[in-house]
Amino acid sequence: MNLVEFSTRFSTESACEEYLCQLRWKEGFRCPKCDNTEFMSVRVARRRDAKERLPLFECKSCHRQTSVTSGTIFHRSHVPLTKWFLAAYLIANDKRGIAATTLSQHLGVSYPTAWLMLNKLRKAMSERNSRYSLDEKVQVDEFYLGGISHGTGKQGRGTDQATVLIGVSLRSDAPQHCFM
Numbered sequence: 001m002n003l004v005e006f007s008t009r010f011s012t013e014s015a016c017e018e019y020l021c022q023l024r025w026k027e028g029f030r031c032p033k034c035d036n037t038e039f040m041s042v043r044v045a046r047r048r049d050a051k052e053r054l055p056l057f058e059c060k061s062c063h064r065q066t067s068v069t070s071g072t073i074f075h076r077s078h079v080p081l082t083k084w085f086l087a088a089y090l091i092a093n094d095k096r097g098i099a100a101t102t103l104s105q106h107l108g109v110s111y112p113t114a115w116l117m118l119n120k121l122r123k124a125m126s127e128r129n130s131r132y133s134l135d136e137k138v139q140v141d142e143f144y145l146g147g148i149s150h151g152t153g154k155q156g157r158g159t160d161q162a163t164v165l166i167g168v169s170l171r172s173d174a175p176q177h178c179f180m
């Protein structure tokens with residue numbers, strides 16, 4: 001998805017929230033407190049941006065009210081979801097690693113806010129990566145990393161250089177994901 005398609009698709013708070021709902025509750029809502037699946041939608045009038053937001057989910061059993069962002073890095077943030085989503089897009093698409101100053105300019109937020117967003121998103125992305133496992137056809141190989149070998153001077157498996165194991169998942173022989 002290119003930047004134009006992305007910003008069109010996620011142009012409103014409710015579009016972002018709908019997307020989070022699909023990600024979070026693929027098989028429908030589940031109360032985080034009692035695991036019940038029945039809920040009522042509750043509009044909170046006192047919320048400043050109530051009209052733009054999805055209603056809260058109120059569990060019919062324990063009456064706990066849950067918003068789709070609760071328990072996520074977006075919860076209680078003063079930054080709108082549209083900006084969070086755009087930040088995630090920019091970070092994921094900048095292979096050299098986007099700087100907080102650049103992000104702050106693109107999003108129109110202060111430097112400290114951009115810095116915080118960058119760190120929260122990077123942490124979330126690396127946690128997601130650590131849970132990801134390679135699938136389909138996986139090719140694994142090892143190589144040795146380091147300068148000139150001292151000590152035994154052995155090559156290959158006996159070397160004193162650091163061993164790096166690399167795994168690549170392939171789909172139709174095209175690389176998909178890579179772990180080192």
Ligand SMILES: [Zn+2]
Nearest residue numbers: 031034059062
């Ligand atoms: Zn409940």
